Amino acid sequence: xxxxxxxxxxxxxxxxxxxxxxxxxxxxxxxxxxxxxxxxxxxxxxxxxxxxxxxxxxxxxxxxxxxxxxxxxxxxxxxxxxxxxxxxxxxxxxxxxxxxxxxxxxxxxxxxxxxxxxxxxxxxxxxxxxxxxxxxxxxxxxxxxxxxxxxxxxxxxxxxxxxxxxxxxxxxxxxxxxxxxxxxxxxxxxxxxxxxxxxxxxxxxxxxxxxxxxxxxxxxxxxxxxxxxxxxxxxxxxxxxxxxxxxxxxxxxxxxxxxxxxxxxxxxxxxxxxxxxxxxxxxxxxxxxxxxxxxxxxxxxxxxxxxxxxxxxxxxxxxxxxxxxxxxxxxxxxxxxxxxxxxxxxxxxxxxxxxxxxxxxxxxxxxxxxxxxxxxxxxxxxxxxxxxxxxxxxxxxxxxxxxxxxxxxxxxxxxxxxxxxxxxxxxxxxxxxx
Amino acid sequence: xxxxxxxxxxxxxxxxxxxxxxxxxxxxxxxxxxxxxxxxxxxxxxxxxxxxxxxxxxxxxxxxxxxxxxxxxxxxxxxxxxxxxxxxxxxxxxxxxxxxxxxxxxxxxxxxxxxxxxxxxxxxxxxxxxxxxxxxxxxxxxxxxxxxxxxxxxxxxxxxxxxxxxxxxxxxxxxxxxxxxxxxxxxxx
Numbered sequence: 120x121x122x123x124x125x126x127x128x129x130x131x132x133x134x135x136x137x138x139x140x141x142x143x144x145x146x147x148x149x150x151x152x153x154x155x156x157x158x159x160x161x162x163x164x165x166x167x168x169x170x171x172x173x174x175x176x177x178x179x180x181x182x183x184x185x186x187x188x189x190x191x192x193x194x195x196x197x198x199x200x201x202x203x204x205x206x207x208x209x210x211x212x213x214x215x216x217x218x219x220x221x222x223x224x225x226x227x228x229x230x231x232x233x234x235x236x237x238x239x240x241x242x243x244x245x246x247x248x249x250x251x252x253x254x255x256x257x258x259x260x261x262x263x264x265x266x267x268x269x270x271x272x273x274x275x276x277x278x279x280x281x282x283x284x285x286x287x288x289x290x291x292x293x294x295x296x297x298x299x300x301x302x303x304x305x306x307x308x309x310x311x312x313x314x315x316x317x318x319x320x321x322x323x324x325x326x327x328x329x330x331x332x333x334x335x336x337x338x339x340x341x342x343x344x345x346x347x348x349x350x351x352x353x354x355x356x357x358x359x360x361x362x363x364x365x366x367x368x369x370x371x372x373x374x375x376x377x378x379x380x381x382x383x384x385x386x387x388x389x390x391x392x393x394x395x396x397x398x399x400x401x402x403x404x405x406x407x408x409x410x411x412x413x414x415x416x417x418x419x420x421x422x423x424x425x426x427x428x429x430x431x432x433x434x435x436x437x438x439x440x441x442x443x444x445x446x447x448x449x450x451x452x453x454x455x456x457x458x459x460x461x462x463x464x465x466x467x468x469x470x471x472x473x474x475x476x477x478x479x480x481x482x483x484x485x486x487x488x489x490x491x492x493x494x495x496x497x498x499x500x501x502x503x504x505x506x507x508x509x510x511x512x513x514x515x516x517x518x519x520x521x522x523x524x525x526x527x528x529x530x531x532x533x534x535x536x537x538x539x540x541x542x543x544x545x546x547x548x549x550x551x552x553x
Numbered sequence: 554x555x556x557x558x559x560x561x562x563x564x565x566x567x568x569x570x571x572x573x574x575x576x577x578x579x580x581x582x583x584x585x586x587x588x589x590x591x592x593x594x595x596x597x598x599x600x601x602x603x604x605x606x607x608x609x610x611x612x613x614x615x616x617x618x619x620x621x622x623x624x625x626x627x628x629x630x631x632x633x634x635x636x637x638x639x640x641x642x643x644x645x646x647x648x649x650x651x652x653x654x655x656x657x658x659x660x661x662x663x664x665x666x667x668x669x670x671x672x673x674x675x676x677x678x679x680x681x682x683x684x685x686x687x688x689x690x691x692x693x694x695x696x697x698x699x700x701x702x703x704x705x706x707x708x709x710x711x712x713x714x715x716x717x718x719x720x721x722x723x724x725x726x727x728x729x730x731x732x733x734x735x736x737x738x739x740x741x742x
Binding site: 150151153210213214220221255258259260261362363533535536537544546547548549550551552553 | 589590592593594596650652653654655656657658659660661662663665676677678681682683692694697698699700701732741
């Protein structure tokens with residue numbers, strides 16, 4: 120077989136992927152959970168992460184809790200502790216940053232790093248650097264990670280998936296073909312099931328088949344994202360490492376379900392109002408605003424009732440949106456119907472005009488922004504929602520979940536002296552020691 | 554962390570020029586070739602709350618000088634001598650925590666380490682490591698539970714020794730799984 124390229128590492132890209140990250144974090148902080156089928160996602164009613172023990176029993180992502188109990192009666196199902204997962208995630212990024220400044224925070228349990236040029240300053244080969252990163256991560260975080268080292272992101276992803284859990288797979292460009300020959304084309308990052316079945320029909324079965332399609336055919340029959348994958352498989356970097364924090368969103372959505380479902384319009388509206396506040400907090404953080412909004416109610420039989428509103432001016436002020444939604448809400452809300460969720464989407468976001476507007480009629484808006492600037496500062500200091508709109512009151516009072524799904528993560532039930540429900544020390548508390 | 558040395562350089566720049574560096578100057582200070590890397594550094598320092606951006610987008614100090622607030626300084630535009638002296642202080646976090654990424658808290662149950670001054674209800678600061686030193690107070694996993702004891706070496710290898718004569722030393726049958734060393738104890742009254 121012929122190599123796709125002669126060079127091993129024209130660039131050295133590392134992909135770091137947490138193994139069953141949420142469930143592993145839970146097992147790290149509670150040694151009694153080790154070796155047992157652990158599942159997170161209790162509050163959602165479906166599995167969001169499963170330990171390897173649970174996977175071995177056939178539990179899959181998004182499986183309902185009822186089905187899980189059927190196939191795995193001894194499963195330990197925990198509420199998600201996003202605070203813990205986020206703290207661990209930041210630590211993951213920072214450990215990788217010890218070895219390279221160019222780290223892309225891809226998701227809560229994944230990151231990419233560009234190690235190109237670090238051999239000399241670290242006095243290690245690329246595979247040695249990857250080993251050192253893996254050793255630091257696993258020792259200091261107590262969670263295993265799978266790593267892939269390759270000349271491009273797509274190949275690095277192939278590597279991190281190759282040998283899980285706790286694997287490290289090095290794919291030098293000149294050996295990439297031996298890996299790709301064994302990989303179905305649909306397992307590649309960026310190739311969805313539809314494209315995969317299209318390619319398979321055309322005789323492109325493995326990832327190597329795909330990489331060997333000639334350039335002219337490829338350029339003619341595939342759209343841009345798939346062409347990028349083709350180049351990346353041939354060790355030509357198309358996807359750069361993006362080290363910049365997200366600076367803006369195209370749209371922001373906030374949705375929440377609650378249990379038990381409710382027929383009370385005031386409570387359902389309060390849930391919607393709380394989502395609106397959350398969406399606006401995020402929009403203000405990125406200095407964005409929207410005038411095209413979409414809100415919806417979710418009924419117990421999984422039907423959606425949507426409301427679309429257009430505002431005269433883009434806004435990131437929750438009370439403006441709440442006011443605009445009152446009437447549409449009354450129109451769509453059906454009496455005696457069980458509602459289980461609400462949501463808001465701010466679309467076509469644009470840079471916020473904020474305080475700078477010169478028109479007289481906007482003065483009130485400017486004053487409101489000033490107020491919310493202070494509220495945001497207070498939230499930084501005292502915790503999110505330390506002050507909220509009256510229209511959200513019922514949602515705060517009752518909480519989103521009653522019954523078993525309303526169980527808070529352990530950390531929130533074990534507050535240290537001086538901590539509050541909203542603010543805790545930013546260091547994982549891993550239980551009791553005797 | 555790698556950014557520590559950059560922060561020191563920013564402080565030095567501030568003392569010398571009585572103002573904060575621009576992104577271009579920050580890039581030069583840190584020795585980066587590309588302005589992008591300098592920008593990334595500024596974003597990281599903003600995320601770490603060391604720096605902030607003012608309304609015109611210029612960098613301003615936030616907690617550049619340890620945990621000490623420098624609000625007065627921003628308004629005046631000139632550092633007062635007292636604040637400059639505080640540049641060489643550290644905050645409690647820095648004092649208590651050496652390796653931030655490896656540090657965890659545990660709450661103490663029982664009195665097996667009472668003679669080491671560690672009481673029930675105390676919080677211990679532990680650092681995960683693979684290379685614990687004999688004589689250190691360590692956190693080990695024994696029978697699916699965390700236990701905190703002195704790490705000792707005897708004729709039959711490593712074992713755990715409590716700091717309370719009412720408890721017996723622990724000689725784990727299948728290898729000892731030490732996961733962390735205790736770096737400090739917090740007791741809040």
